[in-house]
Amino acid sequence: MVKVTYEIxxxxxxxxxxxNGVYSETFSSHDEALEAARIVMLEQQVxxxxxxxxxxxxxxxWHEEYSDGGDRPEVEIVDPFEPPGxxxxx
Numbered sequence: 001m002v003k004v005t006y007e008i009x010x011x012x013x014x015x016x017x018x019x020n021g022v023y024s025e026t027f028s029s030h031d032e033a034l035e036a037a038r039i040v041m042l043e044q045q046v047x048x049x050x051x052x053x054x055x056x057x058x059x060x061x062w063h064e065e066y067s068d069g070g071d072r073p074e075v076e077i078v079d080p081f082e083p084p085g086x087x088x089x090x
Contacts, residue, residue: 002073004044006037008081017077030081041075 006017014026015033017040024040027033048069056062 003076004073005076005078006041008033008037008077008079010081034077034079037077041077044075045072047072 004019006019008030009016009018009023011018011023012026014028015030016023016026017033017037018024024033024036027036048067050069051067053065053067054062055065
């Protein structure tokens with residue numbers, strides 16, 4: 001199973017969540033960035049309809065795959081700036 005991690009970080013004069021080196025938009029507060037990451041995390045858990053997928057790899061070769069729409073990743077939020085004793089909202 002794929003695991004996706006969102007990290008809450010200072011970014012561009014505000015706060016953002018980052019995954020795989022890619023930043024979200026900048027939010028004015030830590031709490032806004034955390035809430036946005038929670039929303040994205042929940043959206044990642046929603047299944048979809050079965051579908052045929054076509055994609056091109058880094059060498060230019062095309063691939064066809066079938067997705068049943070239920071293979072959702074494990075998602076985690078990491079917040080190194082969380083105040084001591086505080087917990088991430090569920």
